[in-house]
Amino acid sequence: xxxxxxxxxxxxxxxxxxxxxxxxxxxxxPPDGVEPNFDHPANRNDLAIAISVICITLVTFSALIRGYxxxxxxxxxxxxxxxxxxxxxxxxxxxxxxxMQLHYGGFFxxxxxxxxxxxxxVYEYAIIFALLYHIPMLFAKTAILLEWIHxxxxxxxxxxxxxxxxARFMMILNILMYFSVFIAMCFxxxxxxxNWTPWLTGKCIDKEALYITTASFNLxxxxxxxxxxxxxxxxxxxxxxxxxxxxxxxxFGILSVLCAAGRLYATQHLSYQTKGDTNYxxxxxxxxxxxxxxxxxxxxxxxxxxMAFTEGRLGSWIRKLPKGMSSKNSRAPSTWPRTNRNINEYxxxxxxxxxxxxxMELSNTKDFRTPYNHGPALGDEGIMYLTDxxxxxxxxxxxxxxSNFASYHGPEA
Numbered sequence: 001x002x003x004x005x006x007x008x009x010x011x012x013x014x015x016x017x018x019x020x021x022x023x024x025x026x027x028x029x030p031p032d033g034v035e036p037n038f039d040h041p042a043n044r045n046d047l048a049i050a051i052s053v054i055c056i057t058l059v060t061f062s063a064l065i066r067g068y069x070x071x072x073x074x075x076x077x078x079x080x081x082x083x084x085x086x087x088x089x090x091x092x093x094x095x096x097x098x099x100m101q102l103h104y105g106g107f108f109x110x111x112x113x114x115x116x117x118x119x120x121x122v123y124e125y126a127i128i129f130a131l132l133y134h135i136p137m138l139f140a141k142t143a144i145l146l147e148w149i150h151x152x153x154x155x156x157x158x159x160x161x162x163x164x165x166x167a168r169f170m171m172i173l174n175i176l177m178y179f180s181v182f183i184a185m186c187f188x189x190x191x192x193x194x195n196w197t198p199w200l201t202g203k204c205i206d207k208e209a210l211y212i213t214t215a216s217f218n219l220x221x222x223x224x225x226x227x228x229x230x231x232x233x234x235x236x237x238x239x240x241x242x243x244x245x246x247x248x249x250x251x252f253g254i255l256s257v258l259c260a261a262g263r264l265y266a267t268q269h270l271s272y273q274t275k276g277d278t279n280y281x282x283x284x285x286x287x288x289x290x291x292x293x294x295x296x297x298x299x300x301x302x303x304x305x306x307m308a309f310t311e312g313r314l315g316s317w318i319r320k321l322p323k324g325m326s327s328k329n330s331r332a333p334s335t336w337p338r339t340n341r342n343i344n345e346y347x348x349x350x351x352x353x354x355x356x357x358x359x360m361e362l363s364n365t366k367d368f369r370t371p372y373n374h375g376p377a378l379g380d381e382g383i384m385y386l387t388d389x390x391x392x393x394x395x396x397x398x399x400x401x402x403s404n405f406a407s408y409h410g411p412e413a
Contacts, residue, residue, distance in 0.1 A: 073311050
């Protein structure tokens with residue numbers, strides 16, 4: 001190994017023919033009796049493609065449904081929606097670097113089955129992936145915490161509780177951590193090109209310690225985001241089944257926790273450059289990281305999706321499905337509830353069933369376009385609702401983009 005490193009250090013001064021010979025040689029000395037296979041090496045590219053297609057499909061679908069709800073049903077866009085859009089842009093970037101690894105290094109391909117010239121590209125895009133990874137994580141987690149403040153502390157401009165301050169603290173910590181790690185990675189080697197150019201002398205930091213620290217922080221942050229809303233959800237005055245339904249909507253973060261744990265494990269067991277089979281170990285790191293970012297974006301998108309299936313043309317079509325299916329398959333009368341009330345009197349509490357709010361002492365001439373009325377932060381009775389609402393027929397509340405609302409009577413004694 002030392003002889004190869006000495007030869008690489010002299011690479012710029014070698015004849016062109018010898019340089020090409022070195023670049024076409026294996027990226028690592030193979031074990032005794034093993035012949036490098038550059039053309040058809042053993043790999044798990046099929047697994048990598050399947051995971052990427054599933055992840056990209058889920059994120060794109062959920063983002064489109066959320067965007068439809070916000071733009072055409074709620075007709076209101078907040079700061080967190082713009083942050084979510086930036087996070088999606090970063091997600092597209094890491095998807096591109098993911099496929100560059102698929103093309104040049106492959107997934108679970110031994111390093112001696114990769115030419116040195118391709119291995120350089122692998123290292124370069126690994127650095128780019130690590131940098132781009134922080135963009136969706138920074139913007140998406142900040143957007144999640146901002147939206148949850150709007151949901152669970154609707155009067156946060158006037159009344160701030162423990163949830164508000166915990167969310168704000170986590171938001172600031174998230175921003176500072178990801179921003180500082182992004183800067184550290186930009187200067188992980190001076191010049192940065194020394195990361196993937198072995199004959200270029202540079203001053204480099206301990207990237208292994210940096211990556212493990214980042215992965216550990218991701219895991220801790222994902223756990224806190226998962227647990228943050230659960231206490232309030234289980235204090236809402238609604239049936240246990242509805243509590244479970246709302247809790248599930250806000251519990252998709254458990255998937256990101258699992259992926260963050262997998263990423264930490266892959267980071268700890270990665271053989272870094274010049275220390276072992278880096279190309280083989282980098283495959284699991286890509287898979288866990290890409291899946292983690294996917295789950296974080298789903299945590300942001302999913303709570304804004306249910307209204308698309310309960311309101312507007314799509315919601316109207318879905319509401320007609322049970323009636324049409326029952327009348328088609330049976331002569332018995334449809335069990336779908338009939339009513340002469342205006343549909344605006346109803347809204348979804350868990351994204352599937354309808355609930356009717358009564359006993360609301362509100363004038364039917366009021367239109368609440370500012371977010372929320374009362375919420376879990378207050379001791380008196382109020383309504384927790386995902387975004388906006390206005391008073392409709394018979395003094396009922398109708399959500400604009402929503403998903404969930406529930407009667408709340410303050411914290412339990």
